[in-house]
Amino acid sequence: MLARRSFLQAAAGSLVLGLARAQGPSFPEPKVVRSQGGLLSLKLSATPTPLALAGQRATLLTYGGSFPGPTLRVRPRDTVRLTLENRLPEPTNLHWHGLPISPKVDDPFLEIPPGESWTYEFAVPKELAGTFWYHPHLHGRVAPQLFAGLLGALVVESSLDAIPELREAEEHLLVLKDLALQGGRPAPHTPMDWMNGKEGDLVLVNGALRPTLVAQKATLRLRLLNASNARYYRLALQDHPLYLIAADGGFLEEPLEVSELLLAPGERAEVLVRLRKEGRFLLQALPYDRGAMGMMDMGGMAHAMPQGPSRPETLLYLIAPKNPKPLPLPKALSPFPTLPAPVVTRRLVLTEDMMAARFFINGQVFDHRRVDLKGQAQTVEVWEVENQGDMDHPFHLHVHPFQVLSVGGRPFPYRAWKDVVNLKAGEVARLLVPLREKGRTVFHCHIVEHEDRGMMGVLEVG
DSSP: OHHHHHHHHHHHHHHHHHHHHHSSSBOOOOOEEEOBTTEEEEEEEEEEEEEEETTEEEEEEEETTBSSOOEEEEOTTOEEEEEEEEOSSSOBOOEEETOOOOTTTSOTTOOBOTTOEEEEEEEOOTTOOEEEEEEOOOTTTHHHHHHTTOOEEEEEOOGGGGSHHHHTSEEEEEEEEEEOEETTEEOOOOHHHHHHOOOOSEEEETTEESOEEEOSSSEEEEEEEEOOSSOOEEEEETTBOEEEEEETTEEEEEEEEESOEEEOTTOEEEEEEEOOSOSEEEEEEEOOOOOOEEEEEETTEEEEEEOOOOOOEEEEEEEOOSSOOOOOOOSOOOOOOOOOOOSEEEEEEEEEETTTTEEEETTBOOOTTOOOEEEOTTEEEEEEEEEOSSSOEEEEESSOOBEEEEETTEEOSOOOOBSEEEEOTTOEEEEEEEEOSOEEEEEEESSHHHHHTTOEEEEEEO
16 A cells, blocks of 8 residues: 555656646746845846847847846845945846835936946835835936846845744745847837837746746745736636735735736736645736837828727746645735825826826926925825826836726725836826925836836935
8 A cells, every 4th residue: 555655645746746847847946136134235236237038149248147137035124225336338226116215315316327336225114024125226228227137026024924824835936037139139129119119029037937946835926927018918827816915115914815817017916826736737927908009101101090808818837736735725814004194195197108108297298407396304295196108107206106097987805005107098197195205206107118218206204
């Protein structure tokens, strides 16, 4: 009997290995740099780097020589001291996407010239938890630098990670990033890319094309980051629901079961996956029509025409363990605070001139010398953001996470801190915005080509 059981166990193990080898490369985990003794101190170079990518050689722009860049893992109250060395042939800088820190540190107006360095230092806010990221934010060059590979994740761990249903889960980070290569380098932007936002034909997870993740446990905690310039990910896992536990800036109040999850550019989410049967399952990006346009010749005249939804993309093969027995879901996560009454309601209108590839907020293109909105620290505002364009626009606010009240007239399905909210054509989003930090920062569309081409404004908090 024991011999037969051992044979069956060995056969099952061989079957799992066979399934894994029959698919793509093994699942890669980005390099991790952790804080030690309350300090994360790191020197990071932005530099062109030759590397292997999806079976070919390519030279990308990287942080620290890896794509994606290293994952920074910290805890509340830790100090982050990161020196960015610019080894690019052009200026750059760094945006700490989603972190509620001083705009004097997360400064989108800063330029680091080629050959020079800049040290970013800040304390991780004491109540922060979640999945964040870092990427360039030099206006006019955000899209080319991000598309070429400059990005990395930042994870803030918290005491909530110690509850059994999360502590015992198997955790993985999935950085979703597409790319197109031309002559062994990231393909340059075309006029259509500046109009639509640039997408690539290589749809990668942690820099790998359709990798295979062999799960060791039946409950997975997946940290998801959409680091693409313009690609949307309508995520679904074959034969399994997803349990949303955290959004951009932190935990929900309780898990939310969803059959699919849409991640707009810049958005993050954390989900639990409960594997109930053995086998191989596909994590896919289902078709999604974001209103991108293509050009068609009609009688010698060029006209913009809708492109329609993309085809399904397999992102990952997931191999379940033998006889999976998933953990129960946590009953509660993190309560959402009661916010003071808002003192003002603002309205922002997003519009487009598609043929000129120019994008506007309240009829104006970005000007760093102009202040578009002025607010008072330690007050709460309502922002009504209306998309009057023909494409989806993911709206992002630096420094000041917000609560989404409604989108398109429908109440938002959960309460959690957000910093990106997607608006389809014609939709209005109502946001509750607590102004935390004094200083100048920005808000913009996170299709970064649209940001570079004008859809950004300046907020000054006094």
